[in-house]
Amino acid sequence: MKTVAVIGGGITGMSALHYLQKCATEENREIQLILFEKDAQLGGKMTTVERDGYLMEVGADSIVARHSSVQPFIDELQMQDDVVYNATGVSYILRDQKLHAIPVESVFGIPMNLNALAESTLISEVGKKALEQDLLKQEVPFTLESSVGDFLTYYLGDEIVQKQIAPVLSGVYSGDLFSLTIGATLPHLLTYKKEFGSIMKGFEANKEFYERNAAKKFISFKNGLISLFNRIEATLENARIEKETSVTAIEKVENGYRIETDRHEAIIVDEVILTTPHQVAQKVLADEALNQAFESLQTGSIITVYLAYDLPNTVLPADGTGFIVSSGNDVDCNACTWTSKKWQHTSKNEKLLIRMFYKKNNPKFEQFSKMSNDELVEIAKNDCRKGLGITEEPSFVEISKWMDLMPIYNLQHKQAIQQLEQIMNEKYPKLHLAGSSYYGVGIGLCIQNGKEIAEKIIKG
Numbered sequence: 001m002k003t004v005a006v007i008g009g010g011i012t013g014m015s016a017l018h019y020l021q022k023c024a025t026e027e028n029r030e031i032q033l034i035l036f037e038k039d040a041q042l043g044g045k046m047t048t049v050e051r052d053g054y055l056m057e058v059g060a061d062s063i064v065a066r067h068s069s070v071q072p073f074i075d076e077l078q079m080q081d082d083v084v085y086n087a088t089g090v091s092y093i094l095r096d097q098k099l100h101a102i103p104v105e106s107v108f109g110i111p112m113n114l115n116a117l118a119e120s121t122l123i124s125e126v127g128k129k130a131l132e133q134d135l136l137k138q139e140v141p142f143t144l145e146s147s148v149g150d151f152l153t154y155y156l157g158d159e160i161v162q163k164q165i166a167p168v169l170s171g172v173y174s175g176d177l178f179s180l181t182i183g184a185t186l187p188h189l190l191t192y193k194k195e196f197g198s199i200m201k202g203f204e205a206n207k208e209f210y211e212r213n214a215a216k217k218f219i220s221f222k223n224g225l226i227s228l229f230n231r232i233e234a235t236l237e238n239a240r241i242e243k244e245t246s247v248t249a250i251e252k253v254e255n256g257y258r259i260e261t262d263r264h265e266a267i268i269v270d271e272v273i274l275t276t277p278h279q280v281a282q283k284v285l286a287d288e289a290l291n292q293a294f295e296s297l298q299t300g301s302i303i304t305v306y307l308a309y310d311l312p313n314t315v316l317p318a319d320g321t322g323f324i325v326s327s328g329n330d331v332d333c334n335a336c337t338w339t340s341k342k343w344q345h346t347s348k349n350e351k352l353l354i355r356m357f358y359k360k361n362n363p364k365f366e367q368f369s370k371m372s373n374d375e376l377v378e379i380a381k382n383d384c385r386k387g388l389g390i391t392e393e394p395s396f397v398e399i400s401k402w403m404d405l406m407p408i409y410n411l412q413h414k415q416a417i418q419q420l421e422q423i424m425n426e427k428y429p430k431l432h433l434a435g436s437s438y439y440g441v442g443i444g445l446c447i448q449n450g451k452e453i454a455e456k457i458i459k460g
Contacts, residue, residue: 001030008275009037010044012435014232015450023458033239038246048224053348058400062218067444086218092323109168112203130157148185149177167324174300175408184409271430278437296416300406301360305380306398309352331383334359356380
């Protein structure tokens, strides 16, 4: 009987366990599964906190609905009745102390057509005219490994990129647009340019797809994202789950891999799926041959602050769900989500719940990272006052810090992954690196990654 160990109980690791069990059953294979998770709770960066009638996701707040791996996964777990979708509404960009609505017919701030461009209150007439280059420039001197910032500026102009697109995309991918590749962010834009001669024409041709997905872009669950992990754990019949157990070393041996932990005697397994952040993988493998590639992978950090107010949701714009901060503002946050408006299930009493984001690309982040929680609360309260006009004291706050745990796919990412894969295939067969450090930061991509590795193990 084959024994497979999964290291890390986040979404990639739990997806891998689910599909290992599913595929083994379908292929009539006997398999023994074991998971090691350092925390007392499964979920990794998908963590739910309940307090005083509020539901807070202190890591990722939702799942992008349109990824092809997501709905089958939910169906297989029979969680359809637990699904909730985000409330539709306008997202804003805060610039020069004013909220500017991001046009509805835009994707990550990129206008899908001329109507969306005309609706923008952020872009000057000169800036809007610059988008004619999208139609005039037919050459495509870019590849998937090119900078997405360079690509968008070349065809759409500097103004719209800096004022409308960069605040949105940098917020999503936690990095500088000019250091992120097209392939790691919006690869379909390159396809649109090549097939239709225009980014906007490509969007127009696929308008039905975007309209169909616009109303229900994001998924969560009635009792929070943690319920997804509770459900997976409940359905695992052949898996041993070891929580509060850190893997300290993994060693290649004749019959597989020897895994050492801080709680139990070492065990020998046939295959390993290592889904931890790459810094942890580097430490437990302790192989100098891998260090250069591991150290080429970049990460970001984020601090978030929830503020709960004894105020009705109606104190904020009726059609809004939050804002992203552009330049020229007297606030310190990168973004603000009006959580209780965007996700109605998060506030049982329909009271106001706001989440502030402070990211590593923030000029003041180093200062924030050294502050006490009380100091961070004052920063967040001040941002609520300046950005939203809320002067009341919050009834409580919830602070979370994810330091150097947010993968950033820079221009060197693909090369580093290729180097890692080559060494791993040569020195560590049947030890699989997996997760957001390597193969996609979105939850849908992590589910897909776990599934693909599980299928490979069962059929291999």
